Amino acid sequence: MSARKVPHILKLSAKEQKEFVNSFDVVLCDCDGVMWMASSPLPRTGEAVNALKDDGKQVFFVSNNSERPEEEYVNKFIRIGVKDFQANHIMHPAKSMLYYIKKHNIKQPVFSTCSADGNDVLRRGGVDVRTLDVKEGVRLSNLEEITEPEQKMGAVLFDINSNLNYVQMTAATRYLADKDCDFLLGAPDPRFRLGTGVMLPICNDFYLILKRLTGREATIVGKPSVLLGEILKDIYKLDNPKRCLFVGDSLAVDIPFGLNCGFQTLLVLSGCTPIEEMWQANAEDQPHFYADGIADFIELYANISKKA
Template sequence: MMAALRAQHILKLSAERQREFVNSFDVVFCDCDGVMWLIAAPLPHTGDAVNTLKANGKQVIFVTNNSIRTDDEYVKLFSGIGVKNFQKNDIIHPAKSMVYYLKKHNIKQPVFSLCGTASNTTLRSGGIDVRTLDVTQPITTATLPEITEPKEKVGAVLFDINMDLNYTQMVAGTRYLADKDCQFLAGGTDWLLPMTPNLTVPGFCDFLETIQRFTKRPATILSKPSLLLGEIVKDIYQLKDPKRCLFVGDSLTHDIRFGLGCGFQTLLVLSGSTPIEEMLAAPVEDQPHYYADGISDFLKLYENICKKA
């Protein structure tokens, strides 16, 4: 049996309610994968929608769990879909959250990273002394202990999406975490990665769970839906009134839960990982305030408002 419905489609609101809706927020926090694009495929008119929001006085900031691109790559990607005047500080992802956290809490360096190449580039650009384990030779049970033995004391082990992550690196991470003074910081909590309209692949949360379970060390999560990320975002962007913020995402479990926990208004788009049936079946307290087919619905929304002006 379906739960009661809280969420309202933004294009099915009355003309007066549409105007009230767009006047109710100043800042738009927006997920990327499943909202602006799929990981390996575009979504239509998303750049135009962002430009329309900006033209109507909204600040648009992107909050993604995907650190597999550098800032320069994100600038190129956003420019490629037509977003105007995109700046590097317009986006935050787990690698940037890690830089913030490591510095704010004066965590000793170096750190050992299980993150991908782009994340490590971001960490180093942020002044973090990063160590990695590059596995170039075949590993056997005889060589694994020596190769994975900690070479020095590190202040933290970092985990995030890493397409090249392998078993030997994970073993090394667990051995560093045997030191109780070594902290464990993580992104990579998504269950699913929507690659194209016809292909969704597993996320990295099971790898993270394996490390946590073996080490008995729960990670400090610096990605959605962690409310610690919410505090970081509020600090970095100097947010004064969460109720004047709208969070746009495609995941009930990560985006909408995060937005609700932070006290933001929330908008679920159906262009990514959550079908409408899943939204309708969710308990009312877990549903977004609003939903839309995609972020491009803002184009029609503002067109409607202009017609009724």
């Protein structure tokens, strides 16, 4: 299907702008590329979130990054001025893995190749997490002994981990040979760039290796999985998905996630998606609305106030 003209929220008529903000009660918002870029906050993002809250909207955050400690997430939101932020206002793959393990009574222990901070979230939630971290002395001659399964695992957990190594990948492959062992994947993002534009290998690339070697399909609990949408609906009591607005910067991850979950979608151009990519996408893959950044809500509410 050919592309359609996606409206910019600041180019809507006064009546349409008011209808737009009255069409949702809950905002689900990505973090990287929307609230900040890497470690640098984007301008006035905290102020924009507060404008939404002042209008009575509930605002929650959905990230595919579990490499940040809980305390760092809280501090980042406090530093950019988001009022009344609490740790349970953000969901990321380690938290959705925890939810899934508890909901489906996954047997424990589990073997995790997740980041240390992701594992900390799981352990705080009562999960018996086992890892394997051998940094020296590994050779093909002792690899089998080092990666010998210590016992049956209820699941292998796989997510973003900048310290992932060959030994962990090998151990995960061996645990997954047990067909009774579940397989959970956090963030299947298709691409990641450095600030210089250089493409990097990502979690999904390594997952594809495990999938090829084991013949196992993982249960995905991060964006763009619809399963994550069901988790969010349960945790945040989202009874009417059409009254939820999902805000993201990725046409490849955030927008399909929002669309497939039945949310309204807003693409912001402050992150990884250039506007040309949005215009070139098929109509069914485009967002409902777009904006230069989430800070456009500040001007949007100012416009509505003038017309009131």
